[in-house]
Structure formats: C-alpha cells, structure tokens
Amino acid sequence: MPDIKIIFPDGNVKQYEHGVTGLDILHEINGRLKKEAVAVKIDEAVYDLQRALPHGGALRFLTFDSREGKDVFWHSSAHVMAHAVKQVFPDAKFAFGPPVDEGFYYDIDAGHSISLEDFDKIEQKMADIVKADRPFERAELSVDEAIEIFNQRKEDYKVEQIERLGEPPSIYKEGDFIDLCRGPHLPSTGYIKYFKLLSIAGAYWLGDEKNPMLQRLYGIAFPKKSQLDEFLHRLEEAKKRDHRRLGKELDLFSIQDEIGPGLVLWHPKGAFIRHKIEEFWKQRHLEAGYEFVNSPHIARKNLWNTSGHLDFFSENMYSPMEVDEQDYLVKPMNCPFHLLIFKSKTRSYRDLPYRWAELGTVYRYERSGVLHGLMRVRGFTQDDAHIFCRPDQLNDEVVKLIDFSTGLLKAFGFDDIDVYLSTRPEKYVGTPDNWDRATEALRKGLEKTGVAYEIDPGEGVFYGPKIDIKIRDSIGRSWQCSTIQVDFNEPERFDITYIGADGEKHRPIMVHRALLGSLERFFGVLIEHYAGAFPLWLAPVQVVVIPITDLQHEHAHKINAELLQAHIRSEVDDRSEKVGYKIREAETTKVPYMLIIGQKEIESNTVAVRKRHDGDQGSSTIQAFVKMIHDKVMSKTLS
C-alpha cells in the first residue's frame, strides 16, 4: 500500500510503498544528484539514503556541498578511520568521532601512544575499507542489547555513552566494525574517495581535565581529488600568512626565551603600526565622548580583595611582591583603578555617564600550553574603558557601544562579525537578581541594534554577563576581539555612588568594554587578515624610491625629501642593485608603493609609480602622487 507521500522540491508529489529508501527514489532521478547525493532530508530530519524512510514529507537530497551533507560525509569518514585504527591497534577503544567545521576527528584510547608514524598504516587500512565499498548498515537496539554488544567488544566509553543516553540507541555496522551512532551515514564506504589524516592531539574524555586523556586523530575527506588538493593548498596559504612567521619576516615583533613565554617585544615597524592604531583609536574615542585615564601596574593586595579578583581570578594572577612589608599584585585588569577614580570625589547625576578609556597593560598567568604567538600572551595591553552611568542611561550606552565597536572594526576591514551574549557562569559575584538585570540590559541593546546574536550560556565573566564580538578575517577564521560587560557588582563592592536629582545617593552601573580586545591579539589578527600587506595608512614604510642607476641618486633623494616633507613615510633604495632586485625586495617586504626613477623621469620631472601586488601604474607628477597618497591615507583605503 503506497502510504509514504513525498513532496519534491519542484512541487511534484508522489506516493511510495512503505519501506522505500532515499536510494530507491534517487534511482528514478537522472543527473548530478544521482551521483552526488550523500543523504536525504525529509522535512527537517536527515536520513541515510539506504534507510527506509520512516514517513513522508518534503524531500531534499543533500550533497557534500551543503553543511549537513558535509557532516554526513565526514561523520562516515571518522567511522572509517576508527575501523582502520581498530585494524592496526586491535585493543583500541573509541569515544566520540564527530564531524567538525573542516573534517572530522575520533577520540581514541589506543592502550598505547599512536604517533604520526602510524598515519601511513592507518591511511592504508582506510584505503582498503574504502575500496571494499562496504555498506553502512543501521540497526536500532534496546539499551540492554547495545550494552551487551559493546561490553563484549570492551568498548567501555561506548557503554558509558549508552548509559548516559538513556534512550534506545542506534548502531551502524560496516564489515566487522560496529559503532554506536545516531547517524546518518553514507550508503557505503566507497563514497570516501579522497582523505588524509591531519594531526594528532590530546583530548580529555568528555572534555573534562579531570578525566583521562584520549588521543584525538584529526582527518579530512572529500568526494573529489580537486577538493582535497584545494584544502591542502589552503592550509599552505594559511601558513604563509601566519602572524608568527610574518612577524619575523617583516621584523614586526618577537617573543624571546630570555624574557619569558607570552611576553612580547614590539620591534620598530610593529611598534609604528601599533602607534597608528592607537592614534586612530584615541581620535575615535574623543569623538565618541570618552576621556582618557591612566593607572599603575601594581596595587596593594587588598584592592584585589575588594574587587573580588583574589577570590575569582587568582589562578590568572601572579604571586604578590613585597614592598615595605606590604603585598602588592600586578594588575590583571584595569577596572579597580577606574572605580577608585570615580570614588575620588562626589559625583553628580548631571555628570553621568563618565566614559573613561585607558590603553592599560595587564598581566595574566596563562597556562603554558595555551600560549600562541600574539593571540594568547601573558602581558598585553587592553583598549579598555569603563562607563559609569545611571540606570536610565544604560540601554543607550549599550546600543552606542555595539555601534561604536562595529564601526571601529569596520575601519580595519572587518565587516563579517559574529555576536554572542554570554550569561552567568558557575562562579560569580553578586546576586542572581543583579545578573538578570545586567543580562537583560545587554539583550535589549542587542535587540535594539538589530544585530543577529547567539546565547553562550554560562560564559560570562565573574562580575557580569557580556557581549562578545568575533570578527572574521579575510580567510574566514573567527577571532574574539570586542567584549562588552555590564556590571552591577563592582560598583557595589567598591561602594561607589552618585548624588541623584533627589539629593540621595544612588549606585551607578558600570560597563566594562574592550573593543580591539588587546593590542597584541588585534595586531596578530591584522597581520593575518592583511597577510602582512598593511593598508597605506598603517604601513610603516609607505613608499620606496628606487633610482635605476647612480646617476639618479641625487634626484631620488630630492623626491624622498619632498615625500617626507609631505608626511609620507618614504625611503630611498640606493644600493648598487638592479631595479628588479629592489622591486622584488619592496614587494616581499610589502611596501605599498614604489617610485622608479630613471633618466626619463628626471627629464620629464615625473615618477614612475608601481603599486604593491598590481605592478606598474604608469607615470605621474610628484604632486599628483602625493595627493593620491594623502587621499588614501585620509580615507584609510584598504587596498
């Protein structure tokens, strides 16, 4: 009896017998899909192609091109990898093996260390499994049946999962390999044509560092060879724009053993770029009604008691130093200082809000394994500010902040952002009631600006909830920079007040915020975003004047002097090298403009302009060139 009603994307409706599978339907279709479909979606649920459809509905075949298709493809790939590992290491036990953004992994307890040298063997076994083109067969079991199967196979982690699941599990069988899995999976192993194991890492069972550590094998797989090649090529490209590598090549910064891990030296060129960023930042902040403050690097221990840092943040703080028999601590945050500036005199409701900004350098103990170039360091400068306002001003301030932040980031070419609202964590100060008010304020602000956001439960800071803005760089990676945190608690702990219109004392609300985040991380992100080719307004050297022979040296220096007069950062390359060599060097050091000066240019009193990446731009008068540079710097043109 035909009782499965399928609605096709083109609107056609067709009835099928009970037991019909995606593959059956696929066979009736011609074209690309027939070869490329990896799963089928009925309404909102994704099913295996080989599985009898449990019910009818709107049908859509999924290919590798879709997110869901990739997940199915990579999930099955993880399964194949696990099977291969099992063949190489028969005692291996398996935990989780999900697809991720790019590829898949499987957490494995192999009984001994799997190392990179085992990759070849595992990949060969995977190739055998793929070649055998065995079907993935689904079965649904009772909890007891499943536990028995996995107990027999000594799959302790799987048994634990089943017990935690508490509902009848499904399993997938491929050859003699059985995995606990919700699915869906590819019809057979043969789909996984091109794959590669990528890396190996440690990962705690269930993500808890108290649990034993498993080995996580990462891999990637594609239906087409070109896709695998492109993926590997992209890895290479990402490597080329790695800020650690570019930082060295372009002489921007260094981190040295003698000083200590996570402590950054800004070299002249890097420091110059930082200077331009700070200059811009300060200008924008003055325009937005901020005032600047400054605070010391250390303070008495008791200050950090008052603020709650010693109770909630001490694992990130350095040990006290003794000064005149008193303990002092290096600051991990700037907020207590700003609170005390507020407290230094009586404040009136008329003067709120105060917006106090500081490029404040803080030090935090980060565990050695988390340090990473400029992205994660132990000493860094936050572009910090604290806003003290009345309750009736809060909403407006939050809205302003979101706009201010996105505007600032846009100037650097970051248009693509992800926004998160992080709520109360397990360890927190203050009352749940205050937390709710603060969270609500942030949520309202977000709603008002209309930006799309996600909730990040339990990810707030100890003193308040926060909005985090993550920016996407030019190759699509996401970086956390801006953070906006509403805090009802610190004002209470420091007992700060203002005098209201009613002549009574009132408690102000405090907003903590860093927009670029830290200058170190932001610089690292910028280096990778621009691949080291900083836009004109940031480039430490904007122009290299290149005389062709000694005969043009004098003229070249004259032009250079004119450029310097016009506040253009220019240098002359008057070494005894060929033009090609000098151009190559200017290109590799990513100088935005080159001016080639030969006899022709001297005679016509022009300059031959060459643009980084784009080559010869023809000749120009020096006046026109200077004007163009000025215009681009003024408008902060990115290209």
Place this chain on the structure above:
RNA sequence: GCCACCAUAGCUCAGCUGGUAGAGCGACUGAUUUGUAAUCAGUUGGUCGCGGGUUCAAUUCCUGCUGGUGGCUCCA
C-alpha cells in the same frame, strides 16, 4: 597543566643504521651602473636548545629540564 611531536648558522632546511657539521637565502667586501619580482665573485657565520647518562667516541641512543608546534581545558 595534559597528550603527541619538534629544537642543527640571522632565516629555510640537509646530515642513512653513533666517528665533533653542510646547502640556499641573508649579512659583509669587491666588481658591476642596471627600466618593473633575485647580477657576479669572495668573506663571514654553529659549545648541533641546556644539563645528566650509556659508549673508546653522542648532533645522532636514553633521561631530566627549557622553549616551541598542533590540540584538550581555559581565554582579551
């Protein structure tokens, strides 16, 4: 901190199963006077991350430490 891996000249890297090290680029010197991504020649450069052990002999094997890489946990 945990798991795996790595550490050789300023940089990128060679150096098979132990017999105290090489290349390219860079830097320096000289020649060359050059028209849009590498002119030629010469010179310089290393306690083979640091300490201990095995050995007649250790850059190579073992071990401890330091630092780094990819992850996990944590985070600006």
